[in-house]
Amino acid sequence: MNVNTNELGLGLLRQPKQVLFGPGxxxxxxxxxxxxxxxxxxxxxxxxxxxxxxxxxxxxxxxxxxxxxxxxxxxxxxxxxxxxxxxxxxxxxxxxxxxxxxxxxxxxxxxxxxxxxxxxxxxxxxxxxxxxxxxxxxxxxxxxxxxxxxxxxxxxxxxxxxxxxxxxxxxxxxxxxxxxxDPELTLSCPPGLTAATGADALSHLVESFTDRAKNPDPEELRTKLYVGKNVLTDVFASHGLSLLATSLERVAADPGDLQARSDTMLAAFCAGMAINTAGTAAAHAIQSPIGALTHTAHGFGVGALLPYVMRFNLPQRVAVFAELGRILGVATADQSELDQAHLAIERIDAILAAIGTPTDLKALGLTPDQFDFVADQALLATRLTANNPRELDKAAILEILRRGYDADHSWWDET
Structure with missing residues (x-):
């Protein structure tokens, strides 16, 4: 089976018994x-x-x-x-x-x-x-x-x-x-924490939407938490992405905007529902050792990594990133899939920059002499790396780190 195509048509959710959402x-x-x-x-x-x-x-x-x-x-x-x-x-x-x-x-x-x-x-x-x-x-x-x-x-x-x-x-x-x-509980959330958690939600949605589709067998469904991108996680991921397409920037501009806060919290809920079975991937695997070294917020770490991880994954996920461009409202079906995909990634870049997320790994305090350690530690997070749509090895992670450190937003080889 093709691990990047949900050939089973699988849908799987794990969820609380009840969810109550709304101000108050x-x-x-x-x-x-x-x-x-x-x-x-x-x-x-x-x-x-x-x-x-x-x-x-x-x-x-x-x-x-x-x-x-x-x-x-x-x-x-x-x-x-x-x-x-x-x-x-x-x-x-x-x-x-x-x-x-x-x-x-x-x-x-x-x-x-x-x-x-x-x-x-x-x-x-x-x-x-x-x-x-x-x-x-x-x-x-x-x-x-x-x-x-x-x-x-x-x-x-x-x-x-x-x-x-x-x-x-x-x-x-x-x-x-x-x-x-209750979105009212986020109104007093400090701007830095709002930005970090918003970047975390955005990374959850992007990674779950572009994840590997694993086509699990019954034993894997019984013993593995993350069983891949599927038709039900896509429902939540796509809706969450459509909300964050505007809400994060609105919250950054006006922290007291309750509707923007509500949209952001609903998107974060959708992201949680999606990653519960699709999982997170490369950005989260690589962030963990970076966070341990630099003592920086998790959300800022995954936000700083996401632009470079998306570019790494793009060759395996052109059609999915193109769909993301349409969800975000920056691409139309009459454009080439690659153009749509590029517009999607650039829109995610713009949202992260607008909310104040660090845009490169140097800003987190990471240094090139730490790259080897980060790559080795990231590869130990097999629960996460197994979700990435493009195979991750040490050389690939080192290149992601190099590009992230240099703020290199060029496109990877797409052949």
Whole structure:
């Protein structure tokens, strides 16, 4: 079979039991929590825990007669130590549901806590795909940024300091019970975080839409989280891309534009739904070691890489990038496919630049003497590299890094 064509006509989604979307919908949380909890653990970060919105949510849930415990020390890039602290503090407390509110790390902490707490597990036992043995506690996710898609994905990314790398816990048992997506919660999101998470959402959508179509057999469907680009992920990816085609620039121009915030959050949700089975690819695999070296935001890293990864993948994905150009509204069917594809990639470049994402790897602080290390580490992320539509080897990654460092936006060999 051709791995870049969905010859099976496969469609596969993994998704929460319920999703509530819209301004003000956080006010439905007490009723949702009451369905599953008598003692709720909330995972969040120190900033969010002091906000009026958070205090109101806690008070409303408590008013339903539900006991609430709070862990407010979640850190960016979810260090393993956060998970160990949750288990130590709440392992014997009788928690029967977990609510994560905040950015991706807060939500990932909720999802992982929900499986390690009842099983008294060490999170390292769950690294990889399909290693969680059975369902955990119900999880409710409440994102406050428009980008990671963690509110609907069945993966959590943990930074293991002893191993010096980020590792995924990937299992359908991490799928949330409910996701409550309220765009009003993003209105206070700082401009830098808005840009970084927006770039992350855009990269999710581009990578899932242009991913490899793997034509998995029944065993692969049973044991692999990422089974390739498919007809259902394309529905979400294409809609998300059509929204971000205008919303990200509108948010950057006017952070108080609630409609633009809503469109961006809906697009991020769509991206989460798409990557849940299609997965991310080269940009995410390469960013991880770059982020570890430069201590730069994940979203800025994937945003800086995306223009060069798209150009690398283009020869294997001309028709798909052409379709992307039409979705973004910059190409028409009467143009050649290659012209349409070029216009699509240039439009993604323009959106990233407009929202303030670094446009080259030098801006992240990466240096050429680090290229070898980054390439070697990126190749270890086989769960991601296997999704890339064009084969990745060390030479290819080194060339992506060189072009990204030099801000070289020329086209790769398209023959």
């Amino acid at each position: 919908q956080r006010r439905q949380l007490p009723k949702i929590v009451r369905e599953v909890a008598t003692h709720l653990l909330i995972t969040t970060d120190a900033r969010m825990a002091t906000t009026q919105e958070f205090i109101e949510i806690v008070e409303a849930v408590t008013a339903e007669g539900i006991r609430v415990s709070i862990y407010s020390d979640a850190e960016p890039d979810l260090p393993r130590e956060n998970i160990l602290a949750v288990v130590e503090r709440f392992g014997d407390s009788g928690v029967d549901a977990v609510l994560g509110i905040g950015g991706g790390s807060c939500l990932d902490l909720a999802k992982v806590s929900a499986v390690v707490l009842p099983h008294r597990a060490e999170v390292r036992d769950y690294y990889g795909e399909f290693q969680v043995p059975r369902p955990g506690l119900p999880v409710i996710t409440v994102p406050t940024t428009g980008g990671t898609g963690a509110e609907v994905t069945c993966i959590a990314v943990v930074f293991d300091g002893d191993r010096g790398m980020k590792i995924g816990v990937a299992s359908p048992f991490l799928e949330p019970y409910a996701a409550v997506i």
